[in-house]
Amino acid sequence: MIHAAGLTQRVTSGADTLAILHELSLDIAAGESVAILGKSGSGKSTLLGLLAGLDTPNEGELALFGEPLGALDEDNRAALRAGRVGFVFQNFQLLPTLTAQENVALPLELAPGGNRRVAARQWLSRVGLGERTAHLPKQLSGGEQQRVALARAFVTDPELVLADEPTGNLDPETGAAVIELLFSLNREAGTTLVLVTHDNALARRCSRCLRLENGRLSAFDPDTREATP
Amino acid sequence: MTPALRLALTSLKRDLRAPDVRALFVALVLAVAxxxxxxxxxxxxxxxxxxxxxxxxxxxxVLEQPEPFDDSLVERLQDAGLAVSRQVEMSSMLQRDERFQLASLKAVDSSWPLYGSSRVAGGDTTQSLERPPEAGRVWADPRLKSLLGLGIGDTLRVGEAELQVSGFIQREANPSGGFGSFNPRLMLNAADLAATGLVQPGSRIDYSLLGAGAPEALDSLAPLLDRLRENGVQVRDVRNDRPRLGSALNRAESYLGIAGLAAVLLAGVAVAMASRRYVERHLDTAALLRCFGASQRQLTLIFAGQLAGLALVASLLGALAGLVGQALLVWLLADFLPLTLPAPGPAPLFLGVLTALAVLVGFAGPALLRIKRVSALKVLRRELDPLPPSAWLVTAAAATVFGGLLWLYSASFSLAVTLLLGGMLALGVLWVCARLLLSGVLALAGRLSGRSEMSRALRLGGRQLARRRQAGLGQLLAFAITFFAMAMMVLVRGDLLSTWQARLPDNTPNYFAINIQPGEREAFADAIDSDVESQSALYPMVRGRINRINGQPPQETLPPDARGDDALRRTLNLTWRAEVPDGNRVVAGEWFADAAADHSASADNAPGGWLEAVDTGPARTPVPISLQDGLAERLHLTLGDTLTFRIGSESLTARITSLRSLDWDSFTPNFYVIFPPGILNDFAHSYITAFYLPEGNPALVNRLIERFPGVSLLNVDALLGQVRDVLSQVTRAVELILVLVLLAGVSVLYAALTASQPARAHESGLLRVFGAGNRLISRMQGAEFALLGGASGLLGAALAELATALLSGYWLDLPVRFHGWVWLVLPPGGALLIGAIGHALSRGLRRQAPAASLTLVEEV
Known part of the structure; x- marks a missing residue:
């Protein structure tokens, strides 16, 4: 599903160059659920962006669905994502002028055909918001908004779902409920899940945990909190 | 429909709630309207x-020649689709009992009039008639009532025929002849012409053929008309012979054109500001769509499609508003409109839609490019905004589109390029001025040390502005341009109207007295002196024809297009005068004022010094003359060319030493040719003058007619009224358009303030978190707006003064003036207006809880 080798990403600030990711390698198989743990600023989101093809690495190879991303321009990378990658964000990223149903239908709108409205309504029902289809994001609570975002991530029946701190903006109780929903949807759909978080409890639920530190990835056991390079 | 377009349209529907989309929409509607x-x-x-x-x-x-037209020509015109009427005009003596009077006869056939109607008073009733007098009957000029003691039913001898008067003419359907036919009019049916026996070989008769039909029919006749012109037939058509209301209306048309452009420019500025906010608001959406797999092309399609959809709806609505607006305009002016306007055609509709799209592309296009360039990574890292388009790109796009519109509207490429380059230069200068001004204002506000709440608010407001200096500069420019455009339209309107009023003051001459004999001159002047309120000079008039140009017959020397000119065909009124007449301006060469004494001296010594027989070759020392510039242009004449005039049986050659411009609409005697004094004195001449006689003084008119029977008095009240009506109707039109420009200006203010709303909301939220009271925040924001408004008012005033001077001088041909009040009114007015609108718009924000204000930036 995802193959990365020797990934290096640097940022330049004035005369200083900082390597956020340093010769990092990673393979994720279909159906796996992988958590990437790390502190704030460790480069988790940068890695996620690279894996999704939202950005290109300074060095290294990266392939998504078997396609080397280095050979694709931005439009082709976008085309590769279309319908096959779902996203869940820390700050939900719902469009404020769109209703819940319209937000869910958004990824479907980019492709021709299909009954977008019905699909969106079905997915909203599956996340327990069947009665709130016409509500605008500002009329929903944080947990409800993230549930809408979950419905939107799964509505295209993606092969891969990338989640960036999905509970970061939620209180623990609501966060737990959202995570419960995320994993159950993931199980039912048999989707590959890559989850970026700093929450050990959340990481524990994934089939594999990795920790990002000093630009390098290492295997990590959230129970023992031990990393094995 | 592609998914992208569908998405564009569905999201547009949802987006209509956003203030920037509304501002964009309103601006576009206004531009198109x-x-x-x-x-x-x-x-x-x-x-x-x-x-x-x-x-x-x-x-x-209208075709005119001194002999009858062939029936074959009439048939040709009819075959081309024209309705044709024949008309014969001549001067003849009328007789009733023992009294005689020279009259201008006009005989018309049964198709007359082709257009309009005549108002004829018969006994107790006055009728509007679309037919000629019946056979055996005539309609007479009311002046003949007193001149011949004529009444309805009386019989009049015309040549050898006895005809009965059935009406007095109040308005003739087509009062042809104009000032040439000073004698009272008598209209008769063409069927009676033969019976009068007046049509004899050698009699001076003008034959006219009138034709009415579609422009295409006239176009199809062009080759025939050219041939007729070459054969000496005078050809006039509506397109080259518009009424003399010309210059005032042309200016009004120019004004309306400029006003329309000003509204479009203002709307463009509003669109630019609103679209900037629109793009900023949609960067997240674009990044998200990019995440979901949208290509750059799809993004462009979605957002450009959305805006195009908006533009389409806006332009339809705007066009509808424009249609209603012009109907309102016509309805408002109906009483003043001496003409019924034809129904509107479809062309302006296309112009409207084109304008909307052009404004959108030019003013919103560069901002849209930003959306296309958005990185999908922005969904993870918010700070990753694409760079705003370069100022050069924004300016170049807007300038190109606006230049194109200028060209389209003014139909003059050179004017468009000049205005555009000037505008760009002005914008550059404006940018620098705005920067300096803003720095100055901020420094001034920062230095305020007073402890009063006012100076505290000003200080804080100044600091706020300083923090957002770049955005503030943009707003300052937008407001300055807005105030400039609004002020300019007010200024030009004022100049236009006062120039019109100055041109036709209340005491504009309404009577022309013609044919005053030299012996009557002083007596006539004395007779009217005490009763008239204003009087033009008494001009001597000598009748002469141009029969040679540079020693050659005109038909041989002039290019074909000038050969049929009216001035060559008819007898001209020549005058002499020592000074340049009022309202005339020497535009080339030198007036002969200094030389006048010499000429008159030598003329006294040798009155025939310049006179010569027609065929004796060029004069030794040609007399200097001043020629009207328009005639010089038509006849391709310049300074130094000579004209030979046939005056009576003699010839006189003169050299053009100056060209004059004059205003034909001035209601004073105007002359093509002016001689220096002393040359023409010995030729038969009479005098002409114009004066204003307050209405309701028929006694004086009657007294003048009795005492100076040979003098013709021509009342031009009707014509004057018509010109005044047109001016007043155009004034109203100008005012209505001004309102539209002002509305467009307000739309800019709205768009600009809407665009800066979220940032302000965030600031005021933060300030309140830190403990600032509502009152202070409100004052501070008011102060910020007022500083912005005051500075832009000052800049706008400078710009308006400059541009008005340029426009008046170069385009509208009006005198350049200084307008002190603009400088006094605009800066405080701007401060008040922007302060008030901004204050009102932010009131809602101030009412919100700080938490809501702080999240607003994220959400909206």
Missing amino acids: AATMIAFFLDRLEGGLERQAGQLLGGDL
């Missing part, structure tokens, strides 16, 4: 004027 309203109105006015010209001329096409 202004453009189409003006285009519709001018289109119809043009059509109406052409039709009116047709009425004054008597047809769309």
Whole structure:
């Protein structure tokens, strides 16, 4: 599903160059659920962006669905994502002028055909918001908004779902409920899940945990909190 | 429909709630409404004027020659689709009992009039008639009542025929002849012409053929008309012979055109500001769509499609508003409109839609490019905004589109390029000025040390502005341009109206007295002196024809297009004068004032010094003359060319030493040719003058007619009234358009303030978190707006003064003036207006809880 080798990403600030990711390698198989743990600023989101093809690495190879991303321009990378990658964000990223149903239908709108409205309504029902289809994001609570975002991530029946701190903006109780929903949807759909978080409890639920530190990835056991390079 | 387009349209529907989309929409509607309203109105006015010209001329096409027209020609015109009427004019003596009077006879056939109607008073009733007098009957000029003691039913001898008076003419359907026919009019049916026996070989008779029909029919006759012209037939058509209301209306048309452009420019500025906010608001959406797999092309399609959809709806609505607006304009002016306007055509509609799209592309296009360039990574890292488009790109795009519109509207490429380059230069200078001004204002506000709440608010407001200096600069420019455009339209309107009023003051001469004999001159002047309120000079008049140009017959030396000129065919009124007449301006060469003494001296010594027989070759020392510039242009004459005049049986050669411009609409005697004093004195001459006689003084008129029976008095009240009506109707049109420009200006203010709303909301939220009270925040924001408004008012005033001077001088041909009040009113007015609107718009924000204000930036 995802193959990365020797990934290096640097940022330049004035005369200083900082390597956020340093010769990092990673393979994720279909159906796996992988958590990437790390502190704030460790480069988790940068890695996620690279894996999704939202950005290109300074060095290294990266392939998504078997396609080397280095050979694709931005439009082709976008085309590769279309319908096959779902996203869940820390700050939900719902469009404020769109209703819940319209937000869910958004990824479907980019492709021709299909009954977008019905699909969106079905997915909203599956996340327990069947009665709130016409509500605008500002009329929903944080947990409800993230549930809408979950419905939107799964509505295209993606092969891969990338989640960036999905509970970061939620209180623990609501966060737990959202995570419960995320994993159950993931199980039912048999989707590959890559989850970026700093929450050990959340990481524990994934089939594999990795920790990002000093630009390098290492295997990590959230129970023992031990990393094995 | 592609998914991208579908998405564009569905999201547009949802997006209509956003203030920036509303501002964008309103600005576009206004731009289109202004453009189409003006285009519709001018289109119809043009059509109406052409039709009116047709009425004054008597047809769309008028052919004149001194002999009857062949029937074959009449058939040719009819075959081309024209309705044709024949008309015969001549001077003849009328007799009733023992009294005689020279009259200007006009015989018309049964098709007359082709346009309009005559008002004829018969006994107790006055009728509007669209037919000629019946056979055996005549209609007479009311002046003949007193001159011949004539009444309805009386019999009049015309040549050898006895004809009965059935009416007095109050208004002739096509009063042809104009000032040439000073004698009272008598209209008769063409069927009676033969019986009068007046048509004899050698009699001076003008034959006219009037034709009415579609422009295409006239176009198809062009080759025939050219041939007729070459054969000496005078050809006039509505398109080259518009009524003399010309210059005032042309200026009004120019004004409306400029006003329309000002509205479009303002709307463009509003669109630019609103679209900037629109793009900023949609960067997240774009990044998200990019995440979901949208290509750059799809993104462009979605957002450009959305805006195009908006523009389409806005332009339809705007065009509808324009259509209603012009109908309102016509309805408002109906009482004043001496003409019925034709129905509006479809062309302005296209112009409107084109304008909306052009404004959108030019003013919103560069901002849209930003959306296309958005990185999908922005969904993870918010700070990753694409760079704003370069100022050069924004300016170049807007300038190109605006230049194109200028070209389209003014139909003059050179004018468009000049205005555009000037505008760009001005913008550059403006940018620098705005920066300096802003720095100055901020420094001043920062230095305020007072402890009063006012100075505290000003200090804080100044600091706020300083923090957002770049955005503030943009707003300052937008407001300055807005104030400039609004002020300029007010200024030009004022100049336009006062110039019109100055041109036709209340005491504009309404009577012309013609044919005053030299012996009567002083007596006549004395007779009117005590009763008239204003009087033009008494001009001597000598009748002469141009029969040689540079020693050659005109037909041989002039290019074909000038050979049939009216001035060559008819007898001209020549005058002499030592000074340049009022309202005339020497535009080339030198006036002969200094030389006048010499000429008159030598003329006294040798009155025939310049006189010569027609065939004795060029004069030794040709007399200097001053020629009207328009005639010089038509006849391709310049300084130094000579003209030989046939005056009576003698010839006189003169050299053009100066060219004059003059205003034909001035209601004073005007002359093509002016000689220095002393040359023409010995030729037979009479005098002409114009004076203003307050209405309701018929006694004086009657006294003048009795005492100076040979003098013709011509009342031009009707014509004067017509010109005044046109001016007042155009004034109203100008005012209505001004309102539209002002509305467009307000739309800019709205768009600009809406665009800066979220940032302000965030600030005021933060300040309140830190403990600032509502009162202080409100004052601070008010102060910020007021500082912005005051500075832009100052800049706008400078710009308006400069631009008005340029426009008046170069385009509208008005005198350049200084307008002190603009400098006094605009800066405080700007401060008040922006302060008030901004304050009102932010009131809602101030009412929100700080938490809501702080999240607003994230959400909206």
